[in-house]
Amino acid sequence: MINVDELRQVLDLARDHELTELEIENEGFKIRIRKGGQVIVQQAPVPASAAATPTRVALAAPPAGSAPDPAPAIDVDMELAIVTAPIVGTFYRAPDPNAPAFVQPGDSVKKGQTLCIIEAMKMMNNIESEYEGTLAKVFVEDGQPVQYGERLFAIKRA
Amino acid sequence: MINVDELRQVLDLARDHELTELEIENEGFKIRIRKGGQVIVQQAPVPASAAATPTRVALAAPPAGSAPDPAPAIDVDMELAIVTAPIVGTFYRAPDPNAPAFVQPGDSVKKGQTLCIIEAMKMMNNIESEYEGTLAKVFVEDGQPVQYGERLFAIKRA
Amino acid sequence: MFKKILIANRGEIALRVIYACREMGIKTVAVYSEADENSLHVRFADEDVCIGPPRAAQSYLSVPAVISAAEVTGADAIHPGYGFLSESAYMAEVCEACHIKFIGPDPRVIRLMGDKARARRVMRKAGVPVLPGSEGVVESEEQALKIAKDIGYPVLIKATAGGGGRGMRVATSPAELSQAFRTAQREAEAAFGVKDVYIEKYLESPRHIEFQILGDHHGTVVHLGERECSIQRRHQKLIEESPSPALSEKLRRKMGSVVVDAAKAVQYANAGTFEFLLDQQGKFYFMEVNTRLQVEHGVTEMVTGVDIVKEQIRVAAGERLSFKQSEVTFTGHAMECRINAECPDTFAPSPGTIHVFALPGGPGVRVDTAAHSECLISPYYDSMIAKVMVHGRDRQEAIARMRRTLEMTVIEGIKTNVSLHLKILAEADFVAGRLSTAFMNRFMNATAAGRTLAEAV
């Protein structure tokens, strides 16, 4: 969905910084602006399996510095599948502190293979892969809390 | 000044009513919209002497029925000068109830000629013409209250 | 005192709890569904955790999701607000097991009061008048007919797990009773999963009178007077006020002491509401106890000056109530109108984006809301978007104040029931304080008749 207020804020920022071109892409949401030409707003397609995390639109205009972090940008064209947390809890990469991680970047991953554990209410919940491919990225550190829908892994699909 | 919200409301209304063309003109303020083409918003020049009455922008979106009344539209190109009330009070077209009106439509008008009286605080204030020309229109009925800036006469300038 | 409270709710009541926590110097954790990511309660809590998708069953009603959120954020207490998990004995038990304080009564009390037939028995034992009716669950149609004959028609059949008017049927004759008994059982099973029903005497045009109580873990229970909530439509309250125009000082004292004694008998701690029906002869009958903060608690706060949410937090932390019964005073008259996002004629919900939202201030006005200009009213949850409360020297001033406040309320982009409230406030019976739970039915019929007449002319 296009949030008109958000769009306006983006356009204001673009003007304030005298940009002639600006492109923001964030998990299925994409804005491209070219000054002197037209304004193009489009929603890029995302793999149906990945839960799209909505962009937080604060009431406050975001300070220029807090613009969406471009670092972990996911290139949709690369056919990356995103595994998100299905429950709130604590994220563990290994079955116990001394064991090796279930998966490491570069490992090949099978459907149904355990990727991690999320502990919730003292229960250890195995999180299994819905995808086949190669583990491209781990987004969360071992032992960290995760919320619903938070990105855990990116898998380059086979 | 262009009120963007108002414009949006106007555009919404235009869309809701499936208009293909819409023109609103109201004392120096002009909006023209053509669908399929471009949106043109412009502020038409008004004679510097006429006090421009600002358009009321209510918090509420105006109901479709209350769109600016097109009846007394002033064609700026016709060089009409508008005489507005410089004070609040009661408008009289004649010096006393039995006398004829100071001016009638079609009469020629000279600079400094008395056009009407506005009674305020029991004082009779002569309102004189700043223009030379022909009286084109009387906007207010005899004996009616007028507020500041209210249109009284239109004069076709000589 | 708690260091961090997780608020297991959304909307205005989540903000209400944040207000109290901030004033007490307690950190807050907001939980939210994906539909509420841009909500004010998320913005103003110190921390926030997304706990699930928009559907409440998978987010706000999910005990594991809420408890996990409390665990990962290190919250030492959970305030459940109203609705959602606020009357879940299971939730309170899990909290206990996880060493997180549940800000509400003990699970034992929640469970007891949640079973309407059992609560009725316990209350009768504690000296609270209850309507003549069955001793607990009515098993068969024959038994139902016998009881109805004893107490006399009309009778009301109610689900023991009931609420919100579901599983509830009136019968005025034996023939109607057979039909109504089966319907009520069916509805109860569909709505609550339990088909148990019981029977009570049905009152014609009673008033809904409820008493707000507060208890601590040191044996103290106080009441904060009554609220009259007779203006209801399909068991949904629309307008609440305090004091009730129907209660004499003597009756208030009597009901207050009955309520306090009964609460003490079950060792009630935290906030609760005793609901009664009051008949036209001034006799009152116990209906049920709501073991949570009530939507309309603000009305009581205005006349007593007590901050009920702060007291809830204090007593949950083991502190004593900050005042005694003798220190409770009642000043003036307070009234609340619930503003819903709905069509004022058809009552169809009206979700969408609010484009303009402006409410007036001035003396004696309080507005609790999570809405604001350009906010989205989501279709997933309750349609209540604001509680407009006023306080005046007397009922007349309160009504005048409510009228001017609603007249000067601007909400655009969605439909609301503001105009319905203004019509009710103008009704002669309402102005005269002649209220009953039958008011809205009569009002709606009169309005419908008026419309039909107008169309005929």
Add this chain to the structure above:
Amino acid sequence: MFKKILIANRGEIALRVIYACREMGIKTVAVYSEADENSLHVRFADEDVCIGPPRAAQSYLSVPAVISAAEVTGADAIHPGYGFLSESAYMAEVCEACHIKFIGPDPRVIRLMGDKARARRVMRKAGVPVLPGSEGVVESEEQALKIAKDIGYPVLIKATAGGGGRGMRVATSPAELSQAFRTAQREAEAAFGVKDVYIEKYLESPRHIEFQILGDHHGTVVHLGERECSIQRRHQKLIEESPSPALSEKLRRKMGSVVVDAAKAVQYANAGTFEFLLDQQGKFYFMEVNTRLQVEHGVTEMVTGVDIVKEQIRVAAGERLSFKQSEVTFTGHAMECRINAECPDTFAPSPGTIHVFALPGGPGVRVDTAAHSECLISPYYDSMIAKVMVHGRDRQEAIARMRRTLEMTVIEGIKTNVSLHLKILAEADFVAGRLSTAFMNRFMNATAAGRTLAEAV
């Protein structure tokens, strides 16, 4: 009672009067300048009249424009609000001549209190303590030096027509006095057209304490307790509260009775405020009487429950005050922060369009404002855009409530002083109630020093 009241004002105070009129069933007429055509007071009045161009001198300050608007609309009374024509004896006289009730004291009383030197004399005669100083106007430098020698330095030179700190100078020595005397005369002449000045003893760090009174035309005068308004910057009040942390019950009673006696002595009718300085020894000295509704009247309304604007209207219509002094009660503690459209560091005005405007509710919060999302704050008038008021059980709760309210206030599009208020509310001296009119100077210097230090590091 009046049928129609014209409100000769704008902004939040015009709305405040509309609230009162609507509650009393009185029609209202809004007047507005061309800059205010889209304002809420125009929207919510029953009638409205444009009275002139944006500049106040040609609209809100124009007696003929306001009176003509009342005449053409048939208003039978005019409420002047505060500022603009509210303390114009001439306006009150013209109203009298036109048989329109001016909702305020008699022109005679307004004129008397408007002449600061004469008011001082009259008050001293009525038994009100005044600061040692000149008997009326000081004509020459020689006379000034003699008086200053008698009462001792430091002394304050003030314009008799003064207000807002203009024409006011402190002198700590004879050398300074000569200079200050001439400067004050020059400033007074420039600001008020009259160069008359008088001399008073100057107090070092006094508190600003004011008493709210109400009088009717039947000889009754009551006081509604005090407000402390010591938090001022350049004589502009920023934060007001009631009660004052500095007043004992005994001192309150004493000052109250002095004020009521003095008001009776001048046959004061309608609302008024007696302003005093209170020194560190608990001695109080009369400063002036404001013969109008005060910006900060809401603080008194919160602790007393009295609707001051309604009482103003009632007594102007010839009715008796609706209560006696013995019925006035003081409950809890109230505080007001004036929210201005200005830069919190430089105090430069910040007019413009407010894009987001959302203020929290909850118990004990009142916000009087004419602002709303997407409204334009015009550069023509006062920069105050909202009055945020809170009421708590005690001062501590009031401060906590004010903090959470301001923390959760969202105003975007313009700069406001909300952050400045939050800093003041966090100051140890403020929290401890150690207030004085010197507070803001010290606070600003400390803040500036902190900034300089931070920049140096």
